[in-house]
Amino acid sequence: MFSKKMNKTLISAVLGTMLLVTGCGGGSGSSAPAPSDSNNAGTAAPAPSNEKKVLNIGLKADPPSMDPTISTSLYDRQVYASLYDKLFEIAPDGKIVPMLVDTYEVSADGKTYTFKLKKGVKFHDGTDFNAEAVKFNFERNLTTEKSKRKGDLKYVEAVNVVDNDTVTVQLKEPFAPFLSVLTDRAGMMVSPTAAKEKGDDFLNAPVGTGPFVFVKQVKGDSVSLKKNENYWNGEVKLDEVNYKVFTNGTAKVQNLRSGMLDIIDETPTKEIPAVEGDANLQLIAESGMGYQGLHFNNTQAPFDNKYLRAAVDRAIDREALVKVLFNNYAAPARTAFAKGSLAYNEELNKPVAPNADEIKDLLAKGGKPDGFEFKLLITTAPENEQLGAVIQNMLKQHGINAVLEKVEYGQLLEAGSKGDFQAMQLGWSGRQDPDGNFHDFVVTGNTNNYGRISVPQLDELVLKARGEQDEAKRKALYDEATKVAQDEAVYAYMYHQYVLIGMNKKVTGFTYVPDGLIRTATLDKQ
């Protein structure tokens, strides 16, 4: 059909073009010296020329708001750890220590807190941090219409400026978790000047006193910060910190391996071997402060019956569960309090292997000797579906049939709020103070008490613990409350999540703090 010569010309032209294309894929890369030169692809993204120390942190989701007053997202808090300082800080051992506060006193009745502030601290905009600024921040959190901090600070009655560096906070009643509240968003200090000037737009132009200064945010993609040259708490070693959003966990881990990221906020369980197997990386696996478990609707059949709740609770083999699902990168739980919490009690938290006779007995007492069926709501994330299947299997062995109904997260919360469910799987990220893991969840009528738990003795103990100033006495109250919760099987605590931070070994100066947030002030990159 075609002459031989023409054939050759055509084929060589076509092959030439194809080579050009494949050249685009591999060749241009291999000829690009930038990434391999420095022997670290991480420097491929930021310009490597002027030896700036740039730290790239991978986040699982977008931090939606840079304003701590209106924030509701865990990912916001990661960025805040660089932008803002707080009145109090959590020490690596879980204890509360002053941060922007220098010294403090609590009155004998537990109602008046006097804070002496650190001197010479300045906001990123150059204005002074002082007693007036503290008062402004409390008032902003308490009065701003969209404030999400009103609940944290609802016991605050008045804030008074004594002098430039001294402020007193008057509480309506004794509230032992108060200082712990000030280690989080309610204790973050924003610049009054900037907040007044920006108004609602402050979330897009945040100003704090932290080790890094806000540069820009591309919503849904990244937040860029630069070094605070005048940081009050020692020299900041990094020049820039970038937070990058990677919704795909596998891609996030591969970017850590390739050097595009230096730290990732969490490592998916299935990617742990990839991190551990890479000589350049290290995995930081520490128990977090939260828990995961099952809410029982305590007011609706079948779980208005405490024996049936207990039967389900006892039938879950916690040790097997964390092994199967998390390869032991989670701790079995039977209480709301993880290791590191004031209320952690090793004995009470210890998993008990399911005992078939005990469960049979419970079922008989609950009037369902042959077992029963219930509907379990669970969210659609793949790891939750696995969790649901494992629970279902464990219960089946004892004649309890859990019918899984997969719903979307928002739908789950709505069902919880309305009490429109029999059982649902939902946990809590956890708070430093035990009160934050218990009060809102088990006390009658509280917002996160989706199970409509109402045990007068439990209410009394938790509320008493709230007002107790003495740590040992507080712990004893939480122990007692936990025993009541376990006897009544109000909620089935299953496991405490681990915080699994993946990090390049070039990053130095990292200290793990039990809230799981990455503090960049002390970090350096070799």
Next chain:
Amino acid sequence: MMFVVRRLMLTIPILLLVSIMTFSLIHMIPGDPARVILGQEATPEAYQALRTELGLDKPIVEQYFSWLGKVVQGDLGMSITDRVPVSELILQRLPATVELTIGTFIVAILIAFPAGILAAVRRGTWVDYTSTFAALGGMSIPSFWLAMMMIIFFAVENQWLPSSGYVPFSENPAQNLMAMILPCVATGLRESAVLMRMLRSSLLDVVNMDFIRTAKAKGLNEARTILGHALRNAMVPVITTSGLMIAGLLGGLVITESIFSIPGFGRLIVESVFKRDYVTVQGAILVSAILVVLVNLVVDILYAVIDPRIKSGKGAGE
């Protein structure tokens, strides 16, 4: 010119329909937006306050018309979760996706044209079989898998190319292009398979037509026959496919965008759905619909350029 105006007029009912459908669909998703936005930390007062703020307590028809009223004036509204104008969000995200789409398309063409032409010309030989096999492979491999493999090979094992690190072209062109190579090739390979198959079969149809026989009889050589006569006539179905492809890519590169961490338009839509930021979803889908309409318009104009008979109402390939 009249043709373009008529086509543009036709887009108005299309866009209205799209907006009504988007609006109803997003309100049908279970889970109250206020609940999703506030998460587990919601107090009943905060929940009610947010519902009022978002206008969720008003009837749905009223919500739609108040939204539409603003859109007609060019105001796409304010993002519920990000508190920035939706138009700003879209303008921030669109360039990356447009660049990715163009890059993908270039990769697809650079592969599809040589391979498609060769396969057609050398029909029934090993060249044809190999490219057909490769094309079927390309169509069957999920792009996220290919993308991940390419990251592992090019970025992790060999460190030839960055695995992410998108910056806007205007900020740093070199870094932008480097970061774009892997994503463009990862999606382009797949798209090239579709184009290549289309080009091959379209060329085979044309090659057997009378005018090609005439051209050959006149003594034209093979390259000139194929490139000068056959290819142009085989282009109409290829352009149609390309148009559909580009329209699909503009809103559908979510997976590539999230794997390579590119702040694109597709991710904006998906993230906004998850966050129930329905003001952004509506705005973004409307813009997406406009883009599809525009791409189709360009395709129609291109038909006329490629084949003048189309403008005069005669069918192609006669």
